[in-house]
Amino acid sequence: MKYSRLILKMFEAFSIERWNDLIRPFDLVEMDKAAEKMVLAYIIGKYEEAAGNKINWNWMINASLFDLLKKIALCDIKAPVQDLIKAEYPSEFLRLNEWVLNQYKPYIDDKEFFSQFTIYIGQKAKSIPITDEDLLTSRVYLAAHKYSTMRELQMLKLVNERERYEKIERDLNASLAKYSNLRGLQLLLTKQRPFEFLLKIEQLRFQRRWNQTPRVPCTSVLGHCYFVAAITILLQKECGSSLCKKRLYNNFFSALFHDLPEAVTRDIISPVKQATDALPQIVKSIEDEIVGRELVPLMEDFYASELMYWTSDEFENRVLLGGKKTAVSFEDLNQKYNDEKFSPVDGKLVRLADHLSALLEADISIKHGITSEHLESGRANMLKNHPLGKVINGIDSGALFAEVTEKNKVVSKD
Secondary structure (H helix, E strand, O other): OOOHHHHHHHHHHHOOEOOOOOOOOOOOEHHHHHHHHHHHHHHHHHHHHHOOOOOOHHHHHHHHHHHHHHHHHOOOOOHHHHHHHHHHOHHHHHHHHHHHHHHHOOOOOOHHHHHHHHHHHHHHHOOOOOOHHHHHHHHHHHHHHHHHHHHHHHHHHHHOOHHHHHHHHHHHHHHHHOOOOOHHHHHHHOOOHHHHHHHHHHHHHHOEOOOOOOOOOOOEHHHHHHHHHHHHHHHHHHOOOOOOHHHHHHHHHHHHOOOOOHHHHOOOOHHHHOOOOOHHHHHHHHHHHHHHHHOHHHOOHHHHHHHHHHHOOOOOEEEEEOOEEEEOOHHHHHHOOOOHHHOOEEHHHHHHHHHHHHHHHHHHHHHOOOOOHHHHHHHHHHHHHOOOOOEEOOEEHHHHHHHHHHHHHHHHHO
């Protein structure tokens, strides 16, 4: 599997702390920031689409992953320091970017994907221009990046003296002013409906997975959602099919929002959900009811149905036929419905990514020496449910799980 080492590398973002020179009332890590940024990019981008503008979602999806990879490589260099290097030492900044790319050559065998990574790093450094058709997409993405940082600061302000953050706040406000023509950002800044929706989603940032057991690193539900989405980006490159743009878009955002109901129901752990045969369906029915009552009224009409399509039966391969959601096989997804007009989703691939994330959350903690009966049984069940030869949407999940856990043994000894 081409990307097993890269998936392990991405997991490091759960351990990279943010704002570690300020008092922090809760954990702030890079994976959570990546998740909230893309939630915001979706909201702001949808307002632009509603105004008749075009957003290149696949450019944005890749940008979010490439930025996360760059952050993992440069975790000890603060953004303002990077900006100074870029402004005052441009040649050294280019060499720094080359160094980042070189760090990932052993992890990325896919030449096309590495080329996209290289182009994006060049665009960030302004040595390669962003195409005119992607300028608005880039602005939406940068606005989401800046506003997600502002949201973190707004929560940190409650426990820090003003002198510690006032310059940061001033600089952030100046940066956000550059994007003030974006309708979605305007509504967020003035705390209108999308802000209320964001507050609900942010609750996933405070919820811990595996909350019945000690574990390192701790992972939030929101950070887990982005990790699942990032894994989905990589797995769909190995499923043996060329996916249409709508399918790529649906797969990523289905993964990003797959735990959205937990914003209002909290995380019900798998052993509890499966305590009786009927309970999983009962829990799902209750989740749908609460989401309809508490979350849907906070969504705009121009994206509510899409979000509900992603979060209802989220782990089923499905399409829209005559406006009706219909479960289909992987073969039919590829042969009959791999077209934008059917809005195809590889739900089973998202489920595989979800299981792989859970496996790593347990396996990595165990190999750090923090273990429990819950973690041991969780890991064992994941491996049992994915034996060698089990194929899900073109991926041998058993071989993938065995390879990732084996490579994690090597990583843990280095």
